[in-house]
Amino acid sequence: MIGMKKAVEISINKAKDFGISIVGLTNTFSSSGAIGYFAKEIAKQDLVGVVFSGSPETVSPFGSYEPLFGTNPMAYGFPTHNEPLVFDMATSAFTYFGLIQAKAAGQSIPDDVAYDKDGNLTTDPAKAMDGAIRVFDKSYKGYGLSLIVELLTGPLIKSAFVGIKSELGWGNLIITIDPSIFVDIEEFKDDMAQLEEKIHSSKKLPGVDKVYLPGEKGDELTKQILTTGEIEVEDNLLKQLQNL
Numbered sequence: 001m002i003g004m005k006k007a008v009e010i011s012i013n014k015a016k017d018f019g020i021s022i023v024g025l026t027n028t029f030s031s032s033g034a035i036g037y038f039a040k041e042i043a044k045q046d047l048v049g050v051v052f053s054g055s056p057e058t059v060s061p062f063g064s065y066e067p068l069f070g071t072n073p074m075a076y077g078f079p080t081h082n083e084p085l086v087f088d089m090a091t092s093a094f095t096y097f098g099l100i101q102a103k104a105a106g107q108s109i110p111d112d113v114a115y116d117k118d119g120n121l122t123t124d125p126a127k128a129m130d131g132a133i134r135v136f137d138k139s140y141k142g143y144g145l146s147l148i149v150e151l152l153t154g155p156l157i158k159s160a161f162v163g164i165k166s167e168l169g170w171g172n173l174i175i176t177i178d179p180s181i182f183v184d185i186e187e188f189k190d191d192m193a194q195l196e197e198k199i200h201s202s203k204k205l206p207g208v209d210k211v212y213l214p215g216e217k218g219d220e221l222t223k224q225i226l227t228t229g230e231i232e233v234e235d236n237l238l239k240q241l242q243n244l
Helices: 002-017 036-043 096-105 125-130 140-153 186-198 216-228 234-241
Strands: 020-028 048-053 074-078 085-089 170-177
Touching: 002 020, 002 074, 002 170, 036 048, 036 074, 036 085, 036 170, 048 140, 096 125, 096 234, 140 170
Parallel strands: none
Antiparallel strands: 020 170, 048 074, 048 170, 074 085
């Protein structure tokens, strides 16, 4: 996470100087955290941020139950007149930390997101940790997107990929774009405002109160947490943290 913070700072400064920048971060040995955070930090600087993150093999390709890919998240951040619009997703059907949480809580996972070590679908997070997580849509499309992240964060920047060259550590790739190379930034933000309004006012299905933009629910939850000063932590996880 410290390395990512530095890489983002470099990418922001270079994009402000040259209009666009691409920064690779290699030799990562642990999680880079929620990469939407970094995309948002870029967007706060009136820049467009694109972030990809590699990780150890926990996800199987479509048609296989062998873990070859990381959860391979991607995140995009766009500046607006208000909070940046941020889309952050893992290309896996479940996050690895989600398995850890479920195991700590003694909870089961959905019945279609992971295999055990023998290739059987499982709802047991412990068995899933010994097996493989599926791609997010359980199809060739999710597999393709996961593969793209694997390539961008692996061979492209001389980092580990599908268990190959693991001694190099895992990689992250940050692309930062200054919209002003194409359009005045205020015009860009005006366009973003019109887009947001159009989506918010779109026709709603029965039972839907609001059509959200990516990241809006998370922003609302963050404001609530900051207001109350409290965050909900699962009991067993809290006990493990206290033991540590």
